[in-house]
Amino acid sequence: MSLRFGPLQDLRYGLRVLQSLSGRYERECPLCGYRGRFSAFGIPPRPDARCRGCGSMERHRLFALWLHANEGLLRGRRVLHFAPEAILRKLITPISASYIGADLNPQPPDVALNLEQIELADASQDAILCNHVLEHVDHHRALREMHRVLAPGGVALLTFPIIEGWAQTYENPAVTSAHDRLLHFGQEDHIKFFGADVRQHIVDAGFELEEFTAVEPFVHRHALLRGGKLFIGRKPQR
Numbered sequence: 078m079s080l081r082f083g084p085l086q087d088l089r090y091g092l093r094v095l096q097s098l099s100g101r102y103e104r105e106c107p108l109c110g111y112r113g114r115f116s117a118f119g120i121p122p123r124p125d126a127r128c129r130g131c132g133s134m135e136r137h138r139l140f141a142l143w144l145h146a147n148e149g150l151l152r153g154r155r156v157l158h159f160a161p162e163a164i165l166r167k168l169i170t171p172i173s174a175s176y177i178g179a180d181l182n183p184q185p186p187d188v189a190l191n192l193e194q195i196e197l198a199d200a201s202q203d204a205i206l207c208n209h210v211l212e213h214v215d216h217h218r219a220l221r222e223m224h225r226v227l228a229p230g231g232v233a234l235l236t237f238p239i240i241e242g243w244a245q246t247y248e249n250p251a252v253t254s255a256h257d258r259l260l261h262f263g264q265e266d267h268i269k270f271f272g273a274d275v276r277q278h279i280v281d282a283g284f285e286l287e288e289f290t291a292v293e294p295f296v297h298r299h300a301l302l303r304g305g306k307l308f309i310g311r312k313p314q315r
Protein backbone atom coordinates (compact mmCIF):
# COMPACT_ATOMS: atom_id res chain seq x y z
CA MET A 78 0.00 0.00 0.00
CA SER A 79 1.38 3.44 -0.89
CA LEU A 80 1.29 6.22 1.69
CA ARG A 81 -0.67 9.29 0.59
CA PHE A 82 0.57 11.25 3.56
CA GLY A 83 4.25 10.51 3.84
CA PRO A 84 7.58 12.20 4.61
CA LEU A 85 7.08 15.10 2.14
CA GLN A 86 3.85 16.12 3.84
CA ASP A 87 5.54 15.76 7.23
CA LEU A 88 8.33 18.06 6.07
CA ARG A 89 5.92 20.72 4.79
CA TYR A 90 4.00 20.55 8.03
CA GLY A 91 7.25 20.78 10.01
CA LEU A 92 8.23 23.95 8.15
CA ARG A 93 4.87 25.55 8.96
CA VAL A 94 5.31 24.61 12.62
CA LEU A 95 8.80 26.13 12.62
CA GLN A 96 7.41 29.37 11.19
CA SER A 97 4.84 29.53 14.00
CA LEU A 98 7.44 29.19 16.77
CA SER A 99 8.44 32.85 16.73
CA GLY A 100 4.92 34.27 16.73
CA ARG A 101 2.83 36.05 14.12
CA TYR A 102 1.09 38.78 16.09
CA GLU A 103 2.02 41.59 18.44
CA ARG A 104 0.97 40.88 22.04
CA GLU A 105 1.16 42.75 25.35
CA CYS A 106 2.47 41.35 28.62
CA PRO A 107 0.59 42.55 31.74
CA LEU A 108 3.55 41.56 33.94
CA CYS A 109 6.46 43.38 32.31
CA GLY A 110 4.85 45.68 29.74
CA TYR A 111 6.64 44.06 26.79
CA ARG A 112 4.88 44.55 23.44
CA GLY A 113 5.78 42.42 20.48
CA ARG A 114 5.84 38.83 19.35
CA PHE A 115 5.84 36.06 21.93
CA SER A 116 7.63 32.70 21.64
CA ALA A 117 6.13 29.24 21.38
CA PHE A 118 6.55 26.88 24.32
CA GLY A 119 5.73 23.30 25.28
CA ILE A 120 5.51 19.89 23.63
CA PRO A 121 3.41 19.99 21.51
CA PRO A 122 4.25 23.68 20.99
CA ARG A 123 1.75 26.37 21.93
CA PRO A 124 2.32 29.38 19.67
CA ASP A 125 2.65 32.74 21.47
CA ALA A 126 2.85 31.10 24.90
CA ARG A 127 5.92 32.84 26.38
CA CYS A 128 6.62 36.56 26.77
CA ARG A 129 10.02 37.50 25.42
CA GLY A 130 10.36 40.25 28.02
CA CYS A 131 9.91 38.30 31.25
CA GLY A 132 9.21 34.68 30.32
CA SER A 133 5.59 34.77 31.54
CA MET A 134 3.25 31.99 30.38
CA GLU A 135 -0.50 32.18 29.73
CA ARG A 136 -1.48 31.33 33.31
CA HIS A 137 0.91 33.91 34.77
CA ARG A 138 -0.63 36.61 32.58
CA LEU A 139 -4.14 35.51 33.55
CA PHE A 140 -3.13 35.71 37.22
CA ALA A 141 -1.65 39.18 36.70
CA LEU A 142 -4.92 40.40 35.15
CA TRP A 143 -6.87 38.99 38.10
CA LEU A 144 -4.43 40.63 40.52
CA HIS A 145 -4.85 44.04 38.88
CA ALA A 146 -8.57 43.90 39.70
CA ASN A 147 -8.29 42.13 43.08
CA GLU A 148 -5.08 43.39 44.63
CA GLY A 149 -6.82 44.01 47.98
CA LEU A 150 -7.02 40.25 48.54
CA LEU A 151 -3.21 40.02 48.67
CA ARG A 152 -2.07 43.52 49.72
CA GLY A 153 -1.04 43.49 53.38
CA ARG A 154 -2.03 39.81 53.66
CA ARG A 155 -0.24 36.60 54.66
CA VAL A 156 0.46 34.63 51.49
CA LEU A 157 1.47 30.98 51.10
CA HIS A 158 2.67 29.97 47.61
CA PHE A 159 3.07 26.28 46.72
CA ALA A 160 5.57 25.28 44.04
CA PRO A 161 6.33 28.98 43.76
CA GLU A 162 6.95 30.45 40.33
CA ALA A 163 9.63 33.15 40.51
CA ILE A 164 7.67 35.39 38.19
CA LEU A 165 4.61 35.43 40.50
CA ARG A 166 6.72 35.65 43.64
CA LYS A 167 8.10 38.94 42.27
CA LEU A 168 4.55 40.27 41.88
CA ILE A 169 3.37 39.22 45.33
CA THR A 170 6.25 39.80 47.77
CA PRO A 171 6.24 43.63 47.47
CA ILE A 172 2.55 43.88 48.37
CA SER A 173 2.05 41.04 50.89
CA ALA A 174 2.54 41.33 54.67
CA SER A 175 4.30 37.97 54.73
CA TYR A 176 5.21 35.46 52.06
CA ILE A 177 6.03 31.76 52.37
CA GLY A 178 7.24 29.85 49.34
CA ALA A 179 6.74 26.11 49.87
CA ASP A 180 7.53 22.91 48.04
CA LEU A 181 8.04 19.23 48.80
CA ASN A 182 11.67 19.69 47.72
CA PRO A 183 12.25 23.39 48.31
CA GLN A 184 15.05 25.65 47.17
CA PRO A 185 16.15 28.22 49.80
CA PRO A 186 14.58 30.44 51.08
CA ASP A 187 11.46 28.33 50.55
CA VAL A 188 10.28 25.86 53.19
CA ALA A 189 9.40 22.16 52.95
CA LEU A 190 5.63 21.67 53.17
CA ASN A 191 3.39 18.86 52.00
CA LEU A 192 0.19 20.19 50.43
CA GLU A 193 -1.70 17.11 51.66
CA GLN A 194 -0.60 17.74 55.27
CA ILE A 195 0.42 21.37 55.71
CA GLU A 196 2.43 21.91 58.88
CA LEU A 197 1.01 25.34 59.57
CA ALA A 198 -1.53 26.46 62.16
CA ASP A 199 -5.26 26.68 61.44
CA ALA A 200 -6.38 30.04 60.02
CA SER A 201 -2.77 31.27 59.76
CA GLN A 202 -2.82 32.45 56.10
CA ASP A 203 -4.97 34.86 54.07
CA ALA A 204 -4.18 33.60 50.57
CA ILE A 205 -2.75 30.40 49.11
CA LEU A 206 -1.49 30.15 45.53
CA CYS A 207 -1.39 26.73 44.01
CA ASN A 208 -0.72 26.67 40.28
CA HIS A 209 -0.57 23.31 38.54
CA VAL A 210 -0.01 21.30 41.71
CA LEU A 211 -3.38 19.65 42.40
CA GLU A 212 -3.03 17.25 39.45
CA HIS A 213 0.05 15.77 41.19
CA VAL A 214 -1.57 15.02 44.56
CA ASP A 215 -4.67 13.78 46.42
CA HIS A 216 -6.58 16.97 45.66
CA HIS A 217 -9.39 16.22 48.14
CA ARG A 218 -6.90 16.19 51.03
CA ALA A 219 -5.04 19.18 49.62
CA LEU A 220 -8.23 21.26 49.34
CA ARG A 221 -9.27 20.39 52.91
CA GLU A 222 -5.81 21.34 54.17
CA MET A 223 -5.85 24.67 52.34
CA HIS A 224 -9.28 25.39 53.82
CA ARG A 225 -7.99 24.61 57.33
CA VAL A 226 -4.91 26.82 57.01
CA LEU A 227 -6.83 29.80 55.58
CA ALA A 228 -8.39 32.41 57.85
CA PRO A 229 -12.11 33.11 57.33
CA GLY A 230 -12.44 35.28 54.22
CA GLY A 231 -9.13 33.95 52.87
CA VAL A 232 -8.75 32.70 49.32
CA ALA A 233 -7.18 29.70 47.60
CA LEU A 234 -6.08 30.66 44.07
CA LEU A 235 -5.98 27.54 41.95
CA THR A 236 -5.05 26.61 38.41
CA PHE A 237 -4.79 23.12 36.93
CA PRO A 238 -5.38 21.36 33.63
CA ILE A 239 -9.11 20.77 33.16
CA ILE A 240 -11.07 19.05 30.42
CA GLU A 241 -14.31 21.06 30.45
CA GLY A 242 -16.02 18.51 28.22
CA TRP A 243 -15.63 15.80 30.86
CA ALA A 244 -18.25 15.69 33.61
CA GLN A 245 -15.96 13.59 35.80
CA THR A 246 -12.32 13.80 36.79
CA TYR A 247 -10.33 10.93 35.28
CA GLU A 248 -8.18 8.96 37.71
CA ASN A 249 -7.03 5.42 37.07
CA PRO A 250 -5.19 3.32 39.69
CA ALA A 251 -4.00 0.92 36.97
CA VAL A 252 -1.87 3.72 35.48
CA THR A 253 1.35 3.69 37.51
CA SER A 254 4.36 4.03 35.19
CA ALA A 255 5.72 7.33 33.91
CA HIS A 256 5.15 6.08 30.36
CA ASP A 257 1.48 5.36 31.03
CA ARG A 258 0.90 8.57 33.00
CA LEU A 259 2.16 10.56 30.03
CA LEU A 260 -0.28 8.71 27.78
CA HIS A 261 -3.28 8.97 30.11
CA PHE A 262 -2.69 12.24 31.98
CA GLY A 263 -0.49 14.25 29.61
CA GLN A 264 2.58 14.45 31.83
CA GLU A 265 4.80 11.81 33.46
CA ASP A 266 4.14 13.02 37.02
CA HIS A 267 0.41 13.81 36.73
CA ILE A 268 -2.01 11.38 38.35
CA LYS A 269 -5.35 12.71 37.00
CA PHE A 270 -7.08 14.91 34.47
CA PHE A 271 -9.70 17.13 36.08
CA GLY A 272 -13.23 17.27 34.71
CA ALA A 273 -16.02 19.75 35.44
CA ASP A 274 -16.77 18.02 38.77
CA VAL A 275 -13.63 19.55 40.30
CA ARG A 276 -15.82 22.56 41.07
CA GLN A 277 -17.94 20.41 43.38
CA HIS A 278 -14.75 19.03 44.97
CA ILE A 279 -13.67 22.59 45.81
CA VAL A 280 -17.11 23.35 47.27
CA ASP A 281 -17.09 20.05 49.20
CA ALA A 282 -13.87 21.17 50.93
CA GLY A 283 -15.81 24.15 52.34
CA PHE A 284 -15.07 26.89 49.82
CA GLU A 285 -17.31 29.34 48.01
CA LEU A 286 -16.16 29.19 44.39
CA GLU A 287 -15.56 31.99 41.90
CA GLU A 288 -13.92 31.71 38.50
CA PHE A 289 -11.82 34.20 36.58
CA THR A 290 -11.95 33.25 32.90
CA ALA A 291 -9.74 34.27 29.99
CA VAL A 292 -12.12 36.06 27.58
CA GLU A 293 -11.75 38.52 24.73
CA PRO A 294 -10.31 41.07 24.22
CA PHE A 295 -7.76 39.89 26.76
CA VAL A 296 -7.18 36.51 25.07
CA HIS A 297 -5.83 37.99 21.84
CA ARG A 298 -4.24 41.04 23.47
CA HIS A 299 -2.23 39.09 26.06
CA ALA A 300 -2.03 35.66 24.36
CA LEU A 301 -4.09 33.79 26.97
CA LEU A 302 -5.53 30.31 26.60
CA ARG A 303 -9.15 30.77 25.45
CA GLY A 304 -11.43 30.00 28.37
CA GLY A 305 -8.46 29.45 30.68
CA LYS A 306 -9.50 29.49 34.33
CA LEU A 307 -8.26 30.82 37.60
CA PHE A 308 -10.42 29.21 40.32
CA ILE A 309 -10.86 31.25 43.48
CA GLY A 310 -12.00 29.30 46.53
CA ARG A 311 -13.05 31.63 49.33
CA LYS A 312 -13.32 30.38 52.89
CA PRO A 313 -16.60 31.82 54.19
CA GLN A 314 -16.57 34.29 57.04
CA ARG A 315 -17.78 32.69 60.23
Ligand SMILES: [Zn+2]
Nearest residue numbers: 106109128131
Ligand atom coordinates in the same frame (compact mmCIF):
# COMPACT_ATOMS: atom_id res chain seq x y z
ZN1 LIG B 1 6.44 39.85 30.16
